Amino acid sequence: MPLATLDIALRGATVALLLVLAASLFRGFGTVLAGRLAAAFALGSVAHAVSYSIGSISQVTIAHAPLIALSTGNVVVFWLFTRALFDETFRLRAWHGLVWAAVAAFSFANCLWIAPAHGGSVRLSIVAVNLIALGFIILAVAQTIASWSSDLVERRRGVRVFIVGAAALYGGLNAILQILWSGGGSEAANTVNSVALAAVVAAISFAMMRVDGAELFPAAPEAQTEPVxxxxxxxxxxxxxxxxxxxxxxxxxxxxxxxxxxxxxxxxxxxxxxxxxxxxxxxxxxxxxxxxxxxxxxxxxxxxxxxxxxxxxxxxxxxxxxxxxxxxxxxxxxxxxxxxxxxxxxxxxx
Missing domain, CATH: 1.10.10.60 (Homeodomain-like)
Incomplete structure (x- = not known):
């Protein structure tokens, strides 16, 4: 099977799985902030699965730019998701939305105007966007490390860390590949990236199916058990x-x-x-x-x-x-x- 065909097939399967995951999260945990952010993160990952291209410096179309902007802004959603997941007192503020909008707007402008206007600086533009992504991934990991020990529900701690760790590992590696190979597109690199994304999404979906939702999201107080x-x-x-x-x-x-x-x-x-x-x-x-x-x-x-x-x-x-x-x-x-x-x-x- 040609690499390009395999790449498209993997992207399609990943998009389908992410859409099912987003729908399940919203239906089951739409009243919980962490659940809503998880669903939003899954939808943002759909935009990433459709739009990413390792090393490409070709002109971005007006139809493609919003997907790239949503994909870039999704790192902010990921950071907010980790905060809500490990801190039950966390609440969304107006400035959180402004941060997301600023990152997405910069990515959109970068695609359509900044990079094309500075032909020699396309690589610099790609690096700038992916450094922003790395920054928010680092913030999410730091939040997880700082808050993980405070979680008193033993059985959900490992699952939460696995989900955040897997997503952060993929996001970080993707951003690093984009930086290292900017200006040097590779069909093989895109296919490998598709394999990695599909594997991470499948692993996270499998992990979530094996646990009760209450082990992930603070939907209700933990039932107390009386020793004898x-x-x-x-x-x-x-x-x-x-x-x-x-x-x-x-x-x-x-x-x-x-x-x-x-x-x-x-x-x-x-x-x-x-x-x-x-x-x-x-x-x-x-x-x-x-x-x-x-x-x-x-x-x-x-x-x-x-x-x-x-x-x-x-x-x-x-x-x-x-x-x-x-x-x-x-x-x-x-x-x-x-x-x-x-x-x-x-x-x-x-």
Whole structure:
């Protein structure tokens, strides 16, 4: 089979699989931010599968340019997807949309005007676009590394990392190939790229079919399981010891507190502490567990008339938050009002 025919066949199969995956994600998890972003990422990957061409410097048509722009903008969607996947408090903001629009617009303009207007700089234009893609892939990987340990649901952690890792590996290699071979198109390179893309999409689809959706997306609270007998007594003692660390030592105030630190203090394996917080206390994310204690302390301080003149940022920092922005977002997500509004409501009630 000629390479060109194999390339087209692989692209067609990949597009069909991505469309099915996007439809399934939207139908099953359209109410969950991570699910919607996953579906959007799958659709953006369709644009990539249709439009990519390793090393090509030919003139881009007006019909082709929007597909390339959507493909380039998809790296922003991938970054946002990883944020929503590993941070259940993450919310989309207007500036996220502006970042996506800016990247897509630059790619579109680059295809139709910037590169053609600078014939000798076509390679530079290709490099610029793919460096942007690499930048967002690096951000997505960094987000995954930073947030992975906070996920308390053991069975979904590996699947999530596999999905993000596989997508990032393909995206990174594709961007590097585009940079290295810009100006030197290769039919073999396109076919190899098609094989890699089809394999990654098939592997991700297979992985997602083998797990329950709740293991990937925070659609509902994890069902708690009650241990019995000696295990129940041992777990309760550990829960009591953990809550003493929270209430007496206020360990949640400590900078860079990690689940490993708590496990060391309790003298138990980290995996057991994850399971304890998840199954006995009902938390799916370690940072959410910490923030619950921080916000409880902040609420008490904001309601205290003797601290009426204490700045909100001081209360936030005392409770363990590192800056005002995350504190405001976490506080409003928990209470429905801002810290200042909460203080006013408590003051008017007395």
């Amino acid at each position: 007998g000696a295990d129940a007594g041992a777990d309760q003692k550990l829960v009591d010891a953990l809550m003493r660390l929270m209430a007496d030592e206020r360990i949640y105030r400590h900078e860079n507190i990690s689940i490993g630190t708590l496990a060391t203090k309790l003298k138990i394996p980290e995996y057991r502490l994850r399971r304890l917080i998840n199954q006995r206390l009902g938390y799916r994310n370690f940072n959410v567990f910490l923030n619950a204690h921080r916000i409880a302390e902040a609420k008490a301080a904001l309601a205290d008339p003797s601290q009426a003149e204490v700045p909100v940022i001081t209360i936030a920092m005392d409770a363990g938050f590192q800056s005002l922005g995350p504190f405001n977002r976490a506080f409003k997500a928990t209470t429905g009002v801002t810290p200042s509004e909460y203080r006013k409501l408590k003051a008017s009630a007395t």
